Amino acid sequence: MSKYVIETRNLTKQYGAQKSVARLNIHVQKGRIYGLLGRNGAGKTTTMKMLLGLTQPTSGEVAIWGKPLAANEKKLLPRIGSLIESPGFYPNLTATENLRIFATLRGVPNRNAIKNALDLVGLPYKDRKLFSQYSLGMKQRLAIALAIMHDPELLILDEPINGLDPIGIAEVRSFIRNLCNERGKTILISSHILSEIALLADDIGIIDHGTLLEEESLEELETKSSKHIRFTVSDTAQAARILERSFHENQFTIQDDHNMRLHNLNISIGKIVTAFVENGLEVSQAATSEESLEDYFKRVTGGEGIA
Amino acid sequence: MLRLICCEFAKLKRKKFIWLVGLSAFLFPVPLTALMTMPQTAGQYDSKIDIFNDYFQFVMGYGVELLLPCVIGVMAAILFFMERDNDTFKNLRTIPITSTQMIFAKIIVLFFFGIIFSLASALISILCGGMIAEVNSIAYRLFFALEMGIFITAGTLPLVVLVVFFSKNYVFSVLLCVFYSVLSLTAESSFGALPKVICWLMPIPFTTLWSAGNLTAHGAMDGVGMLEYLIPTTFETIIILAVVALLSVILVDYMYKKRGDE
Numbered sequence: 001m002s003k004y005v006i007e008t009r010n011l012t013k014q015y016g017a018q019k020s021v022a023r024l025n026i027h028v029q030k031g032r033i034y035g036l037l038g039r040n041g042a043g044k045t046t047t048m049k050m051l052l053g054l055t056q057p058t059s060g061e062v063a064i065w066g067k068p069l070a071a072n073e074k075k076l077l078p079r080i081g082s083l084i085e086s087p088g089f090y091p092n093l094t095a096t097e098n099l100r101i102f103a104t105l106r107g108v109p110n111r112n113a114i115k116n117a118l119d120l121v122g123l124p125y126k127d128r129k130l131f132s133q134y135s136l137g138m139k140q141r142l143a144i145a146l147a148i149m150h151d152p153e154l155l156i157l158d159e160p161i162n163g164l165d166p167i168g169i170a171e172v173r174s175f176i177r178n179l180c181n182e183r184g185k186t187i188l189i190s191s192h193i194l195s196e197i198a199l200l201a202d203d204i205g206i207i208d209h210g211t212l213l214e215e216e217s218l219e220e221l222e223t224k225s226s227k228h229i230r231f232t233v234s235d236t237a238q239a240a241r242i243l244e245r246s247f248h249e250n251q252f253t254i255q256d257d258h259n260m261r262l263h264n265l266n267i268s269i270g271k272i273v274t275a276f277v278e279n280g281l282e283v284s285q286a287a288t289s290e291e292s293l294e295d296y297f298k299r300v301t302g303g304e305g306i307a
Numbered sequence: 308m309l310r311l312i313c314c315e316f317a318k319l320k321r322k323k324f325i326w327l328v329g330l331s332a333f334l335f336p337v338p339l340t341a342l343m344t345m346p347q348t349a350g351q352y353d354s355k356i357d358i359f360n361d362y363f364q365f366v367m368g369y370g371v372e373l374l375l376p377c378v379i380g381v382m383a384a385i386l387f388f389m390e391r392d393n394d395t396f397k398n399l400r401t402i403p404i405t406s407t408q409m410i411f412a413k414i415i416v417l418f419f420f421g422i423i424f425s426l427a428s429a430l431i432s433i434l435c436g437g438m439i440a441e442v443n444s445i446a447y448r449l450f451f452a453l454e455m456g457i458f459i460t461a462g463t464l465p466l467v468v469l470v471v472f473f474s475k476n477y478v479f480s481v482l483l484c485v486f487y488s489v490l491s492l493t494a495e496s497s498f499g500a501l502p503k504v505i506c507w508l509m510p511i512p513f514t515t516l517w518s519a520g521n522l523t524a525h526g527a528m529d530g531v532g533m534l535e536y537l538i539p540t541t542f543e544t545i546i547i548l549a550v551v552a553l554l555s556v557i558l559v560d561y562m563y564k565k566r567g568d569e
Contacts, residue, residue: 049397052397052400052401053400053401053403054397054400054401073403074403077401077402077403078402078403080401082397082401084397084401085394085397086394087394088393088394088395088396088397088398089393089395089398090318090389090393090395091393092318092320092321092322093317093318093320093321097317097320100317101314101317101318102398102402104310104313104314104317105310105311105314105399105402105404106402107310130321146398
């Protein structure tokens, strides 16, 4: 039994000469919300399409519940609920009629499944309003209802809050959280809005130009982006020994041979620099950093684009 | 598959064109009834049975052989563009429903409409014919209409291939349908001049030849004269149209799969 609900191995999608997704390795754990964060065009939707078999990867593999998707679509897909890109429904039918079509095709046994799904997203059951008359927010709610109607174990939601008003966003956020906390669903959600991912996700994958730049828990990322003292020294291994020996300090992270971060801001920078110099280290930089989560993401992705 | 077919019908709810399909079944029988009652027309016949025989031929010839391919072509455009236009293909694929299953369901719906249209045309001609002439061989004519509905729909599947291949808007599809019907009609009017292989390779003219032979064999038509050598047997008709239909389905499936991967 695999440790991960979703695991990709060097997943790549190439359109002509352009790589939309390049050697992507993501790991989604059971019962957690994984936020795939990236700018528009970063490769989030293409990744999700490959996870659902809607697009065939150029190379690499998708494993869901430890089984390769390509060979097990019939067994795996019925256990997944999804929302990809814009909501797709028949405009000449009502919400209930639309859901009934997909419930029939899925063979949903629960007679109240349609009503329950519509109730959950706040849409009326057996309303006469046609899908073509729906607002963008209502269409998005209906797409979420379709994704959850058959009570799937895994949800793959591509930008689910698109088109929703602020109250709708809060409702959907709370309902996604509840699906995970109360019903134990595993959820993969994509967004270009950092605050949304930060509010919802347990684990975060940052994707840019089709490449996964970081994959960590929100906790780890918050630690990384919290206040710290940044040192650039001639030898970080020796600097670490000095911190442990002279200051009894172990709250630091070594980034490479010359850069390290100290997360305890209660120690005087001057005293540390003096200790380093007295022990023969060259110190070329020592500064307090107040990088926010947003600054961190901007730095990692190399610029603007994540709201 | 039955679920899928039922859902294809459910998707057509409130589509006004479906009502037009029903109404178009009356398009030829009603004016032809009026035409056959005119003295200069009715006077040409020796008996009321002859009037009905010719009237039935006209209805099946114009209504089914000319109009039905257009109706099927437009229906195909509605059915096959539906998932593309509404972006619902992804919802179906993730159920999962394969493109092959979807295509089979849509083609079965086309056959259903083809049969209903043909039977409706025959029924209307029997009802209207009862008012102006002497109706005969009702059971045979209904069975003939059933066969015609199946054969014409199968013969229209190459048009469906073109509609899916070009995947343009509905106007372009209608133009393709009209072109297909006119081309078939032109071939039918050149039966004596065209080589047999061409007549047999064009599905609608080929079906027309079969229908002429079948009506003659059942005494519902005077004869086919010089065209006797062109008339296929029912077995030959089934085999050739089945091959045409099968090839068309394979091509549509290939195009659907290819576009789904893009």
